[in-house]
Amino acid sequence: MQAKRVLTLAGDGIGPEIMQQGIRVLETVAAKFNLSIKMESALIGGAAVDAEGQPLPASTLAAAKESDAILLGAVGGTQWDTLPRPQRPEQGLLGIRSQLELFANLRPALLFEPLASASTLKPEVVAGLDLLIVRELTGGIYFGQPRGVETLDSGEREGFNTYRYRESEIKRIGHVAFQAAQRRGKKLCSVDKANVLEVTGLWREVMNELAAEYPEVELTHMYVDNAAMQLVRAPKQFDVIVTGNMFGDILSDEAAMLTGSIGMLPSASLAASGLGMYEPCHGSAPDIAGQDKANPLAMILSVAMMLRHSLQYPEAAAAIEQAVADVLTQGLRTADIAHEGNSIIGTQAMGEAVIKALN
Ligand SMILES: NC(=O)C1=CN([C@@H]2O[C@H](COP(=O)(O)OP(=O)(O)OC[C@H]3O[C@@H](n4cnc5c(N)ncnc54)[C@H](O)[C@@H]3O)[C@@H](O)[C@H]2O)C=CC1
Numbered sequence: 001m002q003a004k005r006v007l008t009l010a011g012d013g014i015g016p017e018i019m020q021q022g023i024r025v026l027e028t029v030a031a032k033f034n035l036s037i038k039m040e041s042a043l044i045g046g047a048a049v050d051a052e053g054q055p056l057p058a059s060t061l062a063a064a065k066e067s068d069a070i071l072l073g074a075v076g077g078t079q080w081d082t083l084p085r086p087q088r089p090e091q092g093l094l095g096i097r098s099q100l101e102l103f104a105n106l107r108p109a110l111l112f113e114p115l116a117s118a119s120t121l122k123p124e125v126v127a128g129l130d131l132l133i134v135r136e137l138t139g140g141i142y143f144g145q146p147r148g149v150e151t152l153d154s155g156e157r158e159g160f161n162t163y164r165y166r167e168s169e170i171k172r173i174g175h176v177a178f179q180a181a182q183r184r185g186k187k188l189c190s191v192d193k194a195n196v197l198e199v200t201g202l203w204r205e206v207m208n209e210l211a212a213e214y215p216e217v218e219l220t221h222m223y224v225d226n227a228a229m230q231l232v233r234a235p236k237q238f239d240v241i242v243t244g245n246m247f248g249d250i251l252s253d254e255a256a257m258l259t260g261s262i263g264m265l266p267s268a269s270l271a272a273s274g275l276g277m278y279e280p281c282h283g284s285a286p287d288i289a290g291q292d293k294a295n296p297l298a299m300i301l302s303v304a305m306m307l308r309h310s311l312q313y314p315e316a317a318a319a320i321e322q323a324v325a326d327v328l329t330q331g332l333r334t335a336d337i338a339h340e341g342n343s344i345i346g347t348q349a350m351g352e353a354v355i356k357a358l359n
């Protein structure tokens with residue numbers, strides 16, 4: 001059988017530290033389940049800016065297109081924040097998402113039972129939480145044209161971005177979300193700001209039209225401000241949430257805290273072709289980079305999502321998820337998920353603990 005090709009893009013900040021643990025876990029399951037996986041690495045983000053003067057080198061994009069799946073750490077850091085915008089690390093990430101048409105971003109917020117007390121919310125509010133945010137990833141205000149900053153006749157500067165969605169873009173993410181709801185609890189909540197923004201009024205209309213094709217799924221709508229509030233008031237009311245690029249970005253960081261930490265939330269970004277990129281939902285965490293403090297579990301759980309969604313190795317994926325559950329049951333915690341009485345371990349030790357639980 002031909003080896004499955006995985007491209008690893010470690011990126012910046014804590015990216016390389018967590019990627020190292022993700023790769024070790026992938027190597028461990030590959031050996032355990034006799035999987036044929038070939039890994040290759042490439043540059044993205046600030047690391048690519050430093051080496052090649054641009055955040056998404058053509059060689060990285062070409063390697064990504066030839067892969068069966070991509071693993072990404074994180075990009076960004078203050079040292080690149082003053083560069084012209086097209087040269088900044090974040091543009092590398094936005095660029096690869098857009099160039100590979102990774103329009104469907106799945107962000108599952110699942111509470112591992114031993115972490116109920118790690119959440120800043122009361123344990124009874126989050127116990128049993130299992131929700132999925134389906135975020136549109138290649139459209140909306142992050143990609144709207146025109147964009148820029150202009151100086152008006154008055155001398156005052158004006159910044160502008162445009163919030164656009166085509167009907168076809170809404171439809172394709174809608175189908176992904178309805179189908180996810182069909183496989184899960186059959187409840188889909190579409191989050192918009194249809195009371196103010198025309199573009200999300202169209203979003204709501206299209207979701208309503210699609211609902212006829214999925215009669216077994218209960219579709220509801222919620223304004224994004226209410227959704228932000230409901231996520232901390234009663235998060236278990238949600239099964240699947242579908243929303244646009246920016247609202248999904250914000251709500252998924254909020255949902256991460258229900259699970260104990262942003263360091264627990266993995267993600268899959270999928271194209272219609274089946275190609276997928278897998279990355280933790282968090283960023284490069286410059287405040288803890290290089291200190292062996294980062295929680296590698298979101299990265300490791302992203303490896304599991306990759307094995308399930310792109311490589312079709314569901315047993316290996318389940319084994320990783322079980323190993324993560326086991327280390328948490330053993331009381332092992334990085335600082336971000338530690339609670340009173342826990343002893344704290346570092347990034348590498350957490351990776352090693354997952355590997356030990358797998359063996
Ligand atoms: N997907 C990506 O590559 C993303 C990149 N960024 C970039 O990352 C940089 C930092 O952005 P921030 O807004 O600070 O977001 P961030 O997610 O990097 O960090 C927010 C907070 O969460 C903590 N944190 C994040 N991941 C953690 C982990 N695995 N374990 C423990 N603690 C963790 C950080 O220490 C920090 O206190 C910026 O340059 C930003 O543009 C931000 C979000 C996503």
Ligand SMILES: CC(C)CC(=O)C(=O)O
Pocket residue numbers: 090093094249281282
């Ligand atoms: C840095 C942004 C481009 C991405 C982001 O915050 C995210 O995808 O969660």
Ligand SMILES: [Mg+2]
Pocket residue numbers: 249250253281
């Ligand atoms: Mg984000």
